[in-house]
Amino acid sequence: MYKVLLADDEKWIVESLKATIHWQSLGFDVVGEAYNGLEAFDRIVELRPDVAFIDIRMPGMNGLELIRRLHSAEVPVHCIVATGYAEFEYAKQAMQYGAVRYCLKPFERTEIEAALEAVKHRIVQSNRLLQLELLNAMYSEAGSEEDSRPAGTAMDDTLSRLMGLRWTEEGGAVAVALQGCGSERIASEIMGSALRVGRDKFVCFVRRQDLAGTKERLSALSAPQLKGIGISLPFATSSSVRERVEAAMAASYSWFTTGEQMAEEADDAVKGEFQPEAAAFRELSEAIAGQDRLRTECAFVRLDSSFREGRCTIRHAFRLYNHTLSLLYAAGNPNIGEEHYVHDYDELVALFGNARAMLDDLRQLTLMDASANTDPLRSLREEERLPQIVDYVSKHFRERLSVQEVSRRFYIHPNYLSHLFKKEMRVNFTKYLTDIRMEHASKLLLGTGLSVGEVAEQSGYDDYFYFAKLFKKHTGLTPSEFRAYGGVRHTAT
Helix, strand or coil: CEEEEEECCCHHHHHHHHHHCCCHHHCEEEEEEECCHHHHHHHHHHHCCCEEEEECCCCCCCHHHHHHHHHHCCCCCEEEEEECHHHHHHHHHHHHCCCCEEEECCCCHHHHHHHHHHHHHHHHHHHHHHHHHHHHHHHHHHCCCCCCCCCCCHHHHHHHHHHCCCHHHHCCEEEEEEEECCHHHHHHHHHCCCEEEECCEEEEEEEHHHHHHHHHHHHCCCCCCEEEEEECCCECCHHHHHHHHHHHHHHCCHHHHCCCCEEECCHHHHHCCCCCCHHHHHHHHHHHHCCCHHHHHHHHHHHHHHHHCCCCCHHHHHHHHHHHHHHHHHCCCCCCCCCCCCCCHHHHHHHCCCHHHHHHHHHHHHHCCHHHCCCHHHHCCCHHHHHHHHHHHHHHCCCCCCHHHHHHHCCCCHHHHHHHHHHHHCCCHHHHHHHHHHHHHHHHHHHCCCCHHHHHHHCCCCEHHHHHHHHHHHHCCCHHHHHHCCCCCCCCC
């Protein structure tokens, strides 16, 4: 819903407008009213509506001066002017000062509804441009190896215009992430504007004082197709935006770890540390290294309890999975290859439906009797399948592929598939797949007008920020820089 404020010195006109127009069916919500120009200015600054319906003739400060003052104060509001034939020249002046539409008195409902639809279209287009600016700024940060980012950036202004937020006065904001089918529609309906950060992944920014009401509306949702909702800790400067967006997105995977649809970022998740269950994590590492089966079982029981009780996040699951595989690989477990590791959260959840299934798989791998296994490389002779596999990868690289998925499809042990690629292609499977995707992404960036997010999706990546990091690592440039420089890396002179 977009917020509207009505300003007219005649109360009956305000009440008539409220009663006559079907605001909510048009996607608007009347959040305030004012009966003179000075009051209107204060209310607009306080409520930050998306649209202000302003009468030209008002005491204290007329509508023309109000619009001019709002413009000077850089208050992001779309103004519709109400005027009579006698003040038509004022209406034209108001348009020069930034008013977007005007309506003539006496009002016709169809005229006002047409004006609202036009303004809504303008808001959508404006927000879309602001979102692209914000995403481009975050992509650049995602591709950077530097941890510290300057607080005073253009992102402050972009966020202020997108949210109507003034950092110094309003206590900051929170990022709310939604993932799953219908997440864009739900985000737009409840929070007004949704920033797409991946396939079926959207983030909204909510002012801190509006969070309680937003959580209430989200909790009341009946949307089984929506997988998860994540809420970040508050932030007050643009230097924290990407970190909070990633934290909110991580929290939205609570459906994987606890089965709950909505979760909030916790302090330990901010630091990215395994603080809640550090002892169990350490105990598992020592048990595997010492081949202590009883101690290993106890560690998994403790970890299972931690996930069930919500003390561990998708970040912990991701780190636990890869670290356990590293320990088993180092111990010479023949069932683990170097390409069993997962590279992002979506790859992990694609392998396992939930954290319980992941823990069960790790437990089986850890407790399996290594002596009962034979080296898959000795018994399999499947070199003739490699051309089929290469052809399959070239046709399906835009989909979610992994060495496990491809090996299952071609009935080959994952370790043997990795061995084949290294032997015949001189590169491992993951590198081969990444090279194909990066080459395709480069062509799209240079040869099309697709956004960076669309390029990411069409190159096989569901998470835009992961794609940006990988692209920077592969080419030395962020996607935006690659497009701007024509694929040629520039150096400062």
